[in-house]
Amino acid sequence: MPDIRTLLILIPALPLAASLTTALLGPRLLRTRSHLPAVAAIALSFLASVLLVFQVQRAIDQPAAPAAEHRAGQGRAAQPIGFERVYTLWSWAQVDQAMPWPDQNAADTYQPASWGNFRIDIALRVDPLTAAMLVIVTCISTLVAVYSIGYMHDDPGYWRFFSYISLFVFSMTMLVASSNFVLLYVFWELVGLCSYLLIGFWFEKPAAAAAGKKAFLVNRIGDFGFALGVFLLWTTYGTLDFHDTWIHFHHTWIQTSIGVLGQTRLAHPEMFASGGLATAIALLLMLGACGKSAQFPLHVWLPDAMEGPTPVSALIHAATMVTAGVYMVARCMPLFAASQTALVVVGTLGGITALLGAITAITQTDLKRILAYSTISHLGYMFVGLSVGTLAGVVAGMFHLMTHAFFKSLLFLGAGSVMHAMGGVIDTRQFGGLRRRMPITHWTFLIGCLAMAGVFPFAGFWSKDAILLALHQRASLGGGAAVYQGLYLSVMLGVVLLAVYTFRAFFLTFYGPERIPPEAGHHAHESPITMTGPLMLLACGAFGLGAYFEWTHGFEHFLAATPSLAYLGQRAAEPAGEAGAHWGVAVLSTVMVVIGLAIAAVLYLGSREQARRLARLMNVFGLYSLSYGKFFFDEIYQALIIAPLVGLARLCAWFDQWLIDGLVDAGGALPKWLGGGFRPAQNGLVQFYALAMVLGLLVLMGALVF
Amino acid sequence: MPYEVALLNNYLLVGAALFGIGLVGFVSRRNLIVMFLSAEMMLQGVSLSLVAWGRFHNDFGGQLLVLFIIAVAACEAAVALAMITMLFRRSGKLDAAHWQTLREANQPRFHEEPLPEEFGDQPLPWPRLTPAGIQPDVPREKIDYRPKV
Amino acid sequence: MHLLLLLLEPLLKIAVVIGGLMTAAAYLVLVERWMAAWMQDRLGPNRVGIPLTKIRLFGLGQPIADGVKFLCKAEFTQEHVDKALFLLAPLIMFITAMAAFAVVPFGSVIPPDIFPASWGIKEPIRLMVAPGLDVGIIYMFALGSIAVYGVVLGGWASNNKYSFLGGLRSSAQLVSYELPLGLGIVGVLLASGSLRLDAIIGEQARTGVWNILTQPLGFLVFCVASFAEAARLPFDLPEAEQELVGGYHTEYLGIKLMMYLVAEFLHMVTAAFLLVILFLGGWHLWGLTGAGEVVTWPIALLRVIVLLAKVMGMILFFMLCRWSWPRFRYDQLMDIAWKVMIPLGLVNLIVVATCNEFGMPLARWMGVSAEWAMMAAGWFALLASWLVVSLLDPTAGGNRPRHLRPAEAIPADWEAQS
Amino acid sequence: MNDLPIIPILATLLGGLAFWLMLPRGTARGRGVGALAMAMALGLAGSQMPRVGDWLDNSVFFILAAVTIVSAVAAVTFRNPVYCAIWFGQMLLGTAGLFLFTGAQFLAVATTVVYAGAILVTFLFVLMLAQPEGKAAYDRVSWEAMLAAATGVVVVAALSMIIGRTFAPEGALYPWLGMPTSQQLAANVLTPAHVARLGGELFGRYLIAIEVAGVLLLVALVGAAVIIGREKR
Secondary structure (H helix, E strand, O other), X not given: OOOHHHHHHHHHHHHHHHHHHHHHHHHHHXXXXXXXXXXXXXXXXXXXXXXXXXXXXXXXXXXXXXXHHHHOOOOOOOOOOOOOEEEEEEEEEEEOOOOOOOHHHOOOOOOOOOOOOEEEEEEEEEOHHHHHHHHHHHHHHHHHHHHHHHHXXXXXXXXXXXXXXXXXXXXXXXXXXXXXXXXHHHHHHHHHHHHHHHHOOOOOXXXXXXXXXXXXXXXXXXXXXXXXXXXXXXXXXXXXXXXXEEXXXXXXXXXXXXXXXXXXXXXXXXXXXXXXXXXXXXXXXXXXXXXXXXXXXXXXXXXHHHHOOHHHHHHHHHHOHHHHHHHHHHHOHHHHHOXXXXXXXXXXXXXXXXXXXXXXXHHOOEHHHHHHHHHHHHHHHHHHHHHOOOHHHHHHHHHHHHHHHHHHHHHHHHHHHHHHHOOOOOEHHHOEOOOOOOHHHHHHHHHHHHHHHOOOOXXXXXXXXXXXXXXXXXXXXXXOHHHHHHHHHHHHXXXXXXXXXHXXXXXHHHOOOOEOOHHHHHHOOOOOHHHHHHHHHHHHHHHHHHHHHHHHOHHHHHXXXXXXXXXXXXXXXXXXXXXXXXXXXXXXXXXXXXXXXXXXXXXXXXXXXXXXXXXHHHHHHOHHHHXXXXXXXXXXXXXXXXXXXXXXXXXXXXXXXXXXXXXXXXXXXXXXXXXXXXXXXXXXXXHHHHHHHHHHHHHHHHHHHO | OOHHHHHHHHHHHHXXXXXXXXXXXXXXXXXXXXXXXXXXXXXXXXXXXXXXXXXXXXXXXXXXXXXXXXXXXXHHHHHHHHHHHHHHHHHOOOEHHHOOOOOOOOOOOOOOOOOOHHHOOOOOOOOOOOOOOOOOOOOHHHXXXXXXX | OHHHXXXXXXXXXXXXXXXXXHHHHHHHHHHHHHHHHHHOOOOOOOOOOOOOOOOOHHHOOHHHHHHHHHHHOXXXXXXXXXXXXXXXXXXXXXXXXXXXXXHOOOOOEEOHHXXXXXXXXXXXXXXXXXXXXXXXXXXXXXHHHHHHHHHHHHHHHOOOHHHHHHHHHHHHHHHHHHHHHHHHHHHHHHHHOOOXXXXXXXXXXXXXXXXXXXXXXXXXXXXXXXXXXXXXXXXXXXXXXXXXOOHHHOOOOHHHHHHHHHHHHHHHHHHHHHXXXXXXXXXXXXXXXXXXXXXXXXXXXHHHHHHHHHHHHHHHHHHHHXXXXXXXXXXXXXXXXXXXXXXXXXXXXXXXXXXXXXXHHHHHHHOOOHHHHHHHHHHHHHHHHHHHHHHHOHHHHHOOOOOOOOOOOOOOOHHHHO | XXXXXXXXXXXXXXXXHHHHHHOOEOOOOOHHHHHHHXXXXXXXXHHHOOOOOOHHHHHHXXXXXXXXXXXXXXXXXXOOHHHHHHHHHHHHHHHHHHHHHOOOHHHHHHHHHHHHXXXXXXXXXXXXXXXXXXXXXXXXXXXXXXXXHHHHHHHHHHHHHHHHHHHOOOOOOHHXXXXXXXXXXXXXXXXXXXXXXXXHHHOOOOHHHHHHHHHHHHHHHHHHHXXXXXXXX
């Protein structure tokens, strides 16, 4: 069994190699075989991730590593807790003493001498959080890549697609495996780039190009916040590493730097910044997460991103990339935990997003868009879970992240299958009753819907339940309890909406009279095995994964070995799990789901006349329009931000064109005008040139003589 | 003045004179071939000085430098004659002033003053021989016309 | 007194050389005519003897009569010629031809002991006009290249198409054949290590091996090239009577024509001298002349006689060749120079250089002395080159008139295209 | 102002005037005057030059120098390019003589051989391309004859001034210029084994340079062939 280091390097390296290979050889050599390197590399990457999880699990079970023993007792480093390994491959940049020691902080004697050394190591880390993310990412990627073989089979950009997908897998795995904020930021941007490339994969299509651009620009806002957060981190902590840095010197380990999320700092919470500074850092990081994970003010790009190929929607815009924000918040939980305000803000944003997405999803007619809003909503749940700020909350959020990855990619791929069969049509008004034509898609989609709606015992039930439970517990404690109570209620309400829109989409697609759009042509049949195979595998995951982990508590225990979360668990007074509350929450949520399911069935399984009537009724107060118009976010942004900016840009353009360019042109005209005076010298006569040379010679000789 | 110094002095003066004469030729003459010869003449002037200095310093370096000058002059001759031929093929004359293509766009061409009449292109007469029979009925100009030998 | 003596010696030598050469040239014309007559099985000039008597003296008076005739011709300059250059051209030709003999040794030395002691001559007197010139052979080359001007200028100044064609032909021919001429010499220079002709003879005499024995290929190349340089048949295209009515001297007559003709003969004599000196050992003859610097006067005399005899033999060979081969066509002439003689000269040069550098190891390996090794290499090179040349035959290509196929034919509007 | 060098200045000015008169200007007027003035200028200049050695040396040198300079002037001022080439050839011979006079035997003959070949080809070009009678306008009319002559005179005057200053008796630069004795000269640059020493230097100290010169010749050959060959298409 390969060691952890090898596995950790292999996981990103294989997709990178595949990406380069496909990019270089794809257009000429591989062509329709372009999937081979990508699928093979991602599958191997998945295998390596699974092995890595086993290695990590074994390391957790074993006593602390010998190296750690050596480190123990040095300086202020505490006995390490949890499991983490950092492998520094090489140093990318190093500037010693890039920042002076802050005098006002002189009393703080914890800082080692290397404070302010700006160094960026290409350092890979592995801890349970990373390992879990790696498995989720590579697993979904493998299945989606296999699915894409069928889905993209006659696309002219076949090689390009697989090159991008491999590049994305590389970036995403590096993102979760990187061990400092700079690398995190770099790969954060790189997944953004992949997202942009893949949204605009069919760049000839104006809508796709515009959607790619929009995603990129909206993400820039978030990334701006993220970058500011990183700067603030640097000025606050004097390092950007997650981990403590040790060097081996004279047979002893010497701690040279205390990482932002290093063991030492975790063991001494007073070393974290506090107050306004902590809130600022957390909120800036949260802004980045909002952008990447499509949270409330910045969620507008995700529905448009559905212009990309459906596998991309499934992989990037449902299962993996959009969860990068969740991962980041989970990773930086100690920083968030340092500020109660920040946690409340995160929770509020998540709650707003969850409700907003759910309400919007109810009235959408585009199948993929319904799923997109649902994704937004679920991401909101995850943030709500994280905002609890306890181990249970974080685990619940991450648990939901995992189950959501499975059932949402299942649903997206199912939608893709439908879309494939319908010849690219995805508007639910144009087709229906497909259950007989596409049985496998139908059944797997059903499982996905059940899982998403959170029906017992499907995966979604358990993770959603965990979030609700964590909220419930938190609400019973002090400090913003009212906010968490509100969040709890709104999530409960969201569960109803969730069930409604999920089954609305399901019924609209697979029930009712059979309708097939003319575009479908001869495609209107079940999809090939490369597409249905992943569907079935994902359905298995969506069905059993939640229950398995809930019963074994495997996921929870595994994640709890992550150092930062472990300290969180240690510190926070974990309220004793009251079985009654647990059961109460579960029953309540199940009731909610049943209500929602019933509403959907009544409205959409039959004649759908009620649905129309209800829509008219709702629209009396403009509610239907509000939902159908996606709360008019795009229009509001257009009016409030884009239009003033365009005006400003026009002003700048005028300024540039007339004043700046005028000055520059004047600067250019001056030599031209001066040169005009010398033009006669350039008369093309060789003799004249020779004479000029002689005159120059004479000047030189004159200098010699006189 | 000692012999060696006088020799050097005189050689340098002759070299300078050759250089100057070649210079005047290069600047004023318009025939490409004559310009080429003038350039060579300047090289000769320099060569003369080099040889004299070499002797004055009791060193072969001057002579060897002249040897290299000869080599370079040979290269120059090869390339220059090739170019002269090409230019002649294009324009039909050896006039350096004809080739003003590289002048600035708004600069006028070299203005050629018309030659006085007496230097016009007069045909060379054929040798006048005693008529041996009836004179052919051809105009006189045609008989006498003789652009080139 | 010293200065006068210093001047006297070369002046005396110059006088002897000029006088001798002029006479020799005149009588060589006679010899050539006899030779031609002999080869064509007729009598040749045999009538002119002592004027106003019946004494014929085998026609020995013929050159004198020719000279008198030339001198007495009307000195007529045509109207259409370029008068200055028309006069200058034969002068250049004649002067360069004469001046070339400044560095030619006519023997080795005159020992000082035959002069009266009162004359104060201590050093042996070298039998050449300019013994101090260290660049002898290149000097001859320089004069040879100046001589071309005589031909070209004469052709051009005559203002006559045939003359001009002759001049152009001659310049191309002479420029082309200067290269094999030089290549042929370089081998000899490598072997003897000097540019002086007397040093070259001395080296051959010292080793006793004439250069023709070690460098037959060089001799071949040099011989052919010197035929061409002297514009002797079969290389006499510049003045081919049948084509150019005499070439560059069509318009010449009288003393100017004589200068041309004498100069041509002198070229042949120069070529013969050079061949003898460079390749045939000069004044050296095995067992007769010795090899040392210091000689007694009979040996000195013998050396002069040997040298002149060899030269006479070469001249006869030249004349023999004249009536033995037809004239080359012009393209063949050029092919021989560029495709045969220059490569052969290069081969010779490489062989000689290799022998010079690795001669001793080669000889040791072959178990013979260095001279024998060089000879073997030289003759092997000759045979191999001869084989290669006769197999490939670079000059064979243009022997038939080429008929232009329609595709190759020049289009009617070629002028507009070009 | 008594030490103003009257005669050299006069010679220079006269030479410039003569040059202008002799250059082709589209008219034949004044050419004879120019030639006369040139002869006077050269005579004046020669009278100011220091003597070299005994009368034989002197006469040889001054004859060679006169031939060279006169030929050079003629080569530049003759209208017929054929004559220009001939005069140029004579100038070369004069230069070769000067080389020989200063002991550079090899250079003398090498100059003659190489330039005779090169100039011969040039000469043929003249014969074939130029209008041989010098009838062409560009042979008849110079470009800015006066300006050119004036520039030439200034250049020569400046050069002569520099030379004169260097060797002026009062400047007396030459004592420390390291003048070799005649024995040293005879052992080195005037050695009887002239060519051997020259060759030794050439293939010893200047080996790289001679290789580079060879490459340069090759490149020039190829370049000339390319320039000519391209035009034929």
